[in-house]
Amino acid sequence: MKRLIKNGQCLVDGHLQVQDILIADGKIEKFGQHLAANVPVGQIIDAQGLFVSPGLVDLHVHLREPGQTDKETVKTGSLAAAHGGYTTIAAMPNVIPAPDTPKRMQDMLALNQRDGAVHMVQYATITTDRGGDELVDMAGLKAAGAFAFSNDGNGVQTACTMYQGMKQAAALNMAVVAHAEDDSLTYGGVMHEGGVSKRLGLPGIPSVSETAQVARDVALAAATGVHYHVCHVSSAATVQVIRAAKAAGVNVTCEVSPHHLLLSDETITSDNAMLKMNPPLGSERDRQALIAGLLDGTIDVIATDHAPHTDAEKAQSMLKAPFGITGSETAFAMLYTRFVKTGLFSLAQLINWMAVQPAVLFGLNAGQLTEGAPADLALFDLTTPFTINANDFLSKGHNSPFIGEQVLGKTVRTIVSGQDVYPLRDIN
Numbered sequence: 001m002k003r004l005i006k007n008g009q010c011l012v013d014g015h016l017q018v019q020d021i022l023i024a025d026g027k028i029e030k031f032g033q034h035l036a037a038n039v040p041v042g043q044i045i046d047a048q049g050l051f052v053s054p055g056l057v058d059l060h061v062h063l064r065e066p067g068q069t070d071k072e073t074v075k076t077g078s079l080a081a082a083h084g085g086y087t088t089i090a091a092m093p094n095v096i097p098a099p100d101t102p103k104r105m106q107d108m109l110a111l112n113q114r115d116g117a118v119h120m121v122q123y124a125t126i127t128t129d130r131g132g133d134e135l136v137d138m139a140g141l142k143a144a145g146a147f148a149f150s151n152d153g154n155g156v157q158t159a160c161t162m163y164q165g166m167k168q169a170a171a172l173n174m175a176v177v178a179h180a181e182d183d184s185l186t187y188g189g190v191m192h193e194g195g196v197s198k199r200l201g202l203p204g205i206p207s208v209s210e211t212a213q214v215a216r217d218v219a220l221a222a223a224t225g226v227h228y229h230v231c232h233v234s235s236a237a238t239v240q241v242i243r244a245a246k247a248a249g250v251n252v253t254c255e256v257s258p259h260h261l262l263l264s265d266e267t268i269t270s271d272n273a274m275l276k277m278n279p280p281l282g283s284e285r286d287r288q289a290l291i292a293g294l295l296d297g298t299i300d301v302i303a304t305d306h307a308p309h310t311d312a313e314k315a316q317s318m319l320k321a322p323f324g325i326t327g328s329e330t331a332f333a334m335l336y337t338r339f340v341k342t343g344l345f346s347l348a349q350l351i352n353w354m355a356v357q358p359a360v361l362f363g364l365n366a367g368q369l370t371e372g373a374p375a376d377l378a379l380f381d382l383t384t385p386f387t388i389n390a391n392d393f394l395s396k397g398h399n400s401p402f403i404g405e406q407v408l409g410k411t412v413r414t415i416v417s418g419q420d421v422y423p424l425r426d427i428n
């Protein structure tokens with residue numbers, strides 16, 4: 001079936017231009033101006049005044065199924081991604097049971113295939129049950145369809161385990177994607193250790209707990225040649241370690257989350273679990289270093305770390321509530337409003353970090369509006385202000401610190417392989 005998207009604003013060589021996109025058989029058949037085509041009645045989409053973006057690519061989401069379906073499911077989490085303009089997502093393996101064997105990976109992929117509203121790839125764990133020192137069957141997991149290896153939720157504590165895992169992953173040409181956190185340096189903290197944690201009387205997490213493990217891993221990555229990707233970088237010192245590693249030619253890439261770019265520990269004025277996540281919000285100096293890291297290419301991509309939890313869990317004190325906030329449905333609008341509208345980033349840079357580069361880093365067939373590419377698109381309204389409202393979320397999680405924000409960049413339509421996935425005609 002053919003569809004024609006008329007008169008959308010598309011990025012061409014970094015600038016917005018009015019373009020048409022002809023879709024056939026789930027792919028972009030033609031991309032150009034004033035396209036004329038015979039398409040069935042009702043299959044012309046008027047995108048006048050809308051920004052037509054390549055579908056966004058999120059390298060870091062938590063969908064909680066199997067095991068914690070009160071927090072999220074593959075269906076609700078992937079619909080939330082679609083609502084945010086994402087058309088490809090990479091699901092972390094901290095589900096129960098974790099995809100740590102080929103059989104469990106096959107079951108996970110079957111579930112993703114059945115219920116995923118967008119394209120999905122799936123991380124396998126590095127170690128059995130995402131802890132300890134027993135490496136998974138990496139070759140078997142790759143053969144079963146794993147995207148990359150990650151113990152996200154926890155760091156790999158033993159250097160030897162990380163070293164052996166990286167060696168095996170390198171031999172398989174697979175990436176190791178690290179939640180970097182040295183458990184001996186976290187002191188049971190619940191927020192960034194600094195002036196604010198002291199003032200609030202809450203136990204702090206020193207940011208060296210992240211930096212020390214990244215420094216260790218950079219050395220191991222240099223020794224093994226593996227593609228080492230660092231999750232949710234949060235501190236100035238970690239950015240500096242990665243900058244130096246890149247300059248030395250180490251095969252390291254990294255991501256930053258929207259919340260670490262948008263917020264700092266100064267946002268935390270009281271015990272509020274909506275601002276509790278791991279790694280914690282850093283200092284304002286850390287936030288500025290993350291922005292500088294993106295702008296100078298040290299940080300490659302923006303990934304949400306969408307981490308849904310129940311309302312009851314997040315209504316608790318920071319001392320008790322689980323770490324994590326949602327992100328899929330707020331990332332584009334928040335970043336567009338705070339960084340592009342203010343002139344700090346260009347729209348082309350933002351789309352580069354949210355769609356183009358995530359696909360490039362991991363060789364995904366996504367992130368480009370070119371002829372022959374999958375027809376994965378997001379249509380955003382960049383001019384009509386709206387308020388972020390939890391009632392609009394398709395995620396089961398409402399644990400977002402951005403609820404109530406006035407923003408621009410509402411998702412009007414998300415298209416995956418030529419089909420509408422947001423808004424859905426019927427959500428069953």
Ligand SMILES: NC(=O)N[C@@H](CC(=O)O)C(=O)O
Binds near residue numbers: 062094
């Ligand atoms: N980021 C978080 O605070 N929480 C994540 C785990 C993780 O990404 O480390 C979660 O699964 O809830």
Ligand SMILES: [Zn+2]
Binds near residue numbers: 152153154232278279
């Ligand atoms: Zn993590």
Ligand SMILES: [Zn+2]
Binds near residue numbers: 152
């Ligand atoms: Zn995570």
